[in-house]
Amino acid sequence: xxxTALLAGGxxxxxxxxxxxxxxxxxITFTDPAGGPxxxxxxxxxxxxxxxxxxxxxxxxxxxxxPSDYSVSVLRVASxxxxxxxxxxxxxxxxxxxxxxxxxxxxxxxxxxxxxxxGGIGVTPMLSHARAAAEWGMAATMIYMYxxxxxxxxxxxxxxxxxxLVECTDRGSFRQALxxxxxxxxxxxxxxxxxxxxxxxxxxxxxxxxxxxxTRLHSEPFGTPELDAGQPFRAKLTRSGIQVEIxxxxxxxxxxxxxxxGVPNMCRKGVCGECSVAVLRGxxxxxxxxxxxxxxxxxxxxxxxxxxxxxxxLELDL
Amino acid sequence: xSTNLIDHAIPQEAATILPERITRFPFPFSADSYRYSTNIExxxxxxxxxxxxxxxxxxxxxxxxxxxxxxxxxxLQRDPSRLQVLPHMRPAVWDAITTLLPIMADExxxxxxxxxxxDSCRWQNRLHNLDLEFTAGVDASLPAEPLLFLGxxxxxxxxxxxxxxxxxxxxxxxxxxxxxxxxxFDVGMKFLEVHGPVPRVHDEQIITRxxxxxxxxxxxxxxxxxxxxxxxxxxxxxxxxxxPEWAQDRSAVVTDPALPDxxxxxxxxxxxxxxxxxxxxxxxxxxxxxxxxxxxxxPAWRERLxxxxxxxxxxxAGYKGISRYREAASAWLLAG
Numbered sequence: 341x342x343x344t345a346l347l348a349g350g351x352x353x354x355x356x357x358x359x360x361x362x363x364x365x366x367x368i369t370f371t372d373p374a375g376g377p378x379x380x381x382x383x384x385x386x387x388x389x390x391x392x393x394x395x396x397x398x399x400x401x402x403x404x405x406x407p408s409d410y411s412v413s414v415l416r417v418a419s420x421x422x423x424x425x426x427x428x429x430x431x432x433x434x435x436x437x438x439x440x441x442x443x444x445x446x447x448x449x450x451x452x453x454x455x456x457x458x459g460g461i462g463v464t465p466m467l468s469h470a471r472a473a474a475e476w477g478m479a480a481t482m483i484y485m486y487x488x489x490x491x492x493x494x495x496x497x498x499x500x501x502x503x504x505l506v507e508c509t510d511r512g513s514f515r516q517a518l519x520x521x522x523x524x525x526x527x528x529x530x531x532x533x534x535x536x537x538x539x540x541x542x543x544x545x546x547x548x549x550x551x552x553x554x555t556r557l558h559s560e561p562f563g564t565p566e567l568d569a570g571q572p573f574r575a576k577l578t579r580s581g582i583q584v585e586i587x588x589x590x591x592x593x594x595x596x597x598x599x600x601x602g603v604p605n606m607c608r609k610g611v612c613g614e615c616s617v618a619v620l621r622g623x624x625x626x627x628x629x630x631x632x633x634x635x636x637x638x639x640x641x642x643x644x645x646x647x648x649x650x651x652x653x654l655e656l657d658l
Numbered sequence: 659x660s661t662n663l664i665d666h667a668i669p670q671e672a673a674t675i676l677p678e679r680i681t682r683f684p685f686p687f688s689a690d691s692y693r694y695s696t697n698i699e700x701x702x703x704x705x706x707x708x709x710x711x712x713x714x715x716x717x718x719x720x721x722x723x724x725x726x727x728x729x730x731x732x733x734l735q736r737d738p739s740r741l742q743v744l745p746h747m748r749p750a751v752w753d754a755i756t757t758l759l760p761i762m763a764d765e766x767x768x769x770x771x772x773x774x775x776x777d778s779c780r781w782q783n784r785l786h787n788l789d790l791e792f793t794a795g796v797d798a799s800l801p802a803e804p805l806l807f808l809g810x811x812x813x814x815x816x817x818x819x820x821x822x823x824x825x826x827x828x829x830x831x832x833x834x835x836x837x838x839x840x841x842x843f844d845v846g847m848k849f850l851e852v853h854g855p856v857p858r859v860h861d862e863q864i865i866t867r868x869x870x871x872x873x874x875x876x877x878x879x880x881x882x883x884x885x886x887x888x889x890x891x892x893x894x895x896x897x898x899x900x901x902p903e904w905a906q907d908r909s910a911v912v913t914d915p916a917l918p919d920x921x922x923x924x925x926x927x928x929x930x931x932x933x934x935x936x937x938x939x940x941x942x943x944x945x946x947x948x949x950x951x952x953x954x955x956x957p958a959w960r961e962r963l964x965x966x967x968x969x970x971x972x973x974x975a976g977y978k979g980i981s982r983y984r985e986a987a988s989a990w991l992l993a994g
Contacts, residue, residue, distance in 0.1 A: 352725035379877070379934055380753075380756075380877075380935040381935065382877055382934070382935060385877070404934075404935050405777075405794075405935050406776065406777065406935075434661065440877070440878065441877060442876060442877075443877050446937045449746040449747065449750070449822070449829075449936070449938070450822060472865045475795070480813070492807060516883055550725065555822075606698060607696070607699060607700075607871065608700075611696050611867050611870065611871040612695065612697060612699070613696065627672070629870050630696070630867060632863070
């Protein structure tokens, strides 16, 4: 699925409030212009926001339980593509298109304790986790590393976590706090880390060195497991005698339906096997979970709801 | 087919007065043979059948509502192990409640309503004469244990799956109408372990694919599938726990002249929903029973079910527990 496709099922929201957290971090709160409730979300979820020329993903900072607004905090990146600058230009009353919340950094329900480790703007999903833990009466501890004067959301975190918040503004004290917390957690603790890539790597490496099992370590993944838009290609339908162009971001199944060529289908996600199509020429780019490795290698069949083409043209028995 | 249609042609006016239990029945077969598949489709998609149609509602309420919920309460009274909630599933149970009650109110506005402000909720269900105010997330604000309460409002059996360690785990449920399985036995197992006894599906990777599909569902996404077996009598509780009560009926029915009235096609409409806040997978199982005599009132169903039963491979018939009577059932249907 593409960013455009995600936004197609999304929400038109209004900027309700813009608050400077630090000189370079701004919080933006969105509400439904009609004043209605917004869909709940899993702690640690992100929104895709269309702003300026692009679409960017931002972590939601609320707990996600029955929200009346969505809040994100955005760091202005001078070297970026301009998305963060456009976000910083938003003012109350502006309308934006956002996706529905996407979950990719879930708290573990079975955790006996949550150890949250945040670096800089990586605090945003960790704040969401801390809020959810407080609401459900689950224990959480946080180490928050930020540069002096650049600590976003510090007052809320102090109130939520009290003595279970460790703030660090230099590497030395962070390393010390990390070593102390990593070696003193009770059995069943899960660790979550979000921040710059090098920061996450070093935290995870320290935890592994101290014997933390892999299943207890969680880091905010960059990039979602969604399928990308893919390359455009052409399908030549031998029985119908027509050609169908498939642009990037449109599935072969959608393109066939658009050309009034019906293909039986069910899940439209590459698992049920209903929409299989016989391939007469060309090499399919298999992206389904249905066909076996052998079937994929033979290239004789493809699932047209998710799979595409490695060649510019495919010939199909349709 | 054509001769059958002539033999059993029913006048147009008779066809239009088929009772709702037939017109709304989710007849599950689209061909004359049945095999397992990952037969998942988006929820709420309307389905037309030869007798009518179904599928436009997530929570189906029918004429059996009060009677089935009464039966569920009686089963739970006798055997409280039909309710299982591992401690970490409390948020998922609340997520199920606050997700399903508003949907049910939207789908049945003539009898139900739901309002929410922050965590304060009001639920009205005129079928139960119930007007309840409660606080989301506060167990004591409900008249019963939260999952027990939800199970007293919907006809579906309920299972909740937690996702962790790249797998799904059956960690909570309220299941009083199981088709020969036991929640008390299965609770805490992985999805793949729960499906361990099903023949064929492992070689064919069907369960692995289904699990992969479920793990990729995004919050709020809703899908459904059907499953089927057969049951002697209008008996909803065919769980492993009550096996001694119903097992012998499967032999006794074979020679009973009342077989067409006693033997029922049992269809489960199962919904699979990623809950929005807990991220758990909610699995609803709504069981529909229709006697062979009723099925035979729809000629296309009569013939199709007869053929499916005749063709079903022995291992699948054995797993479904229908080996003893399926030939008799098929013979009756196809002789009609």
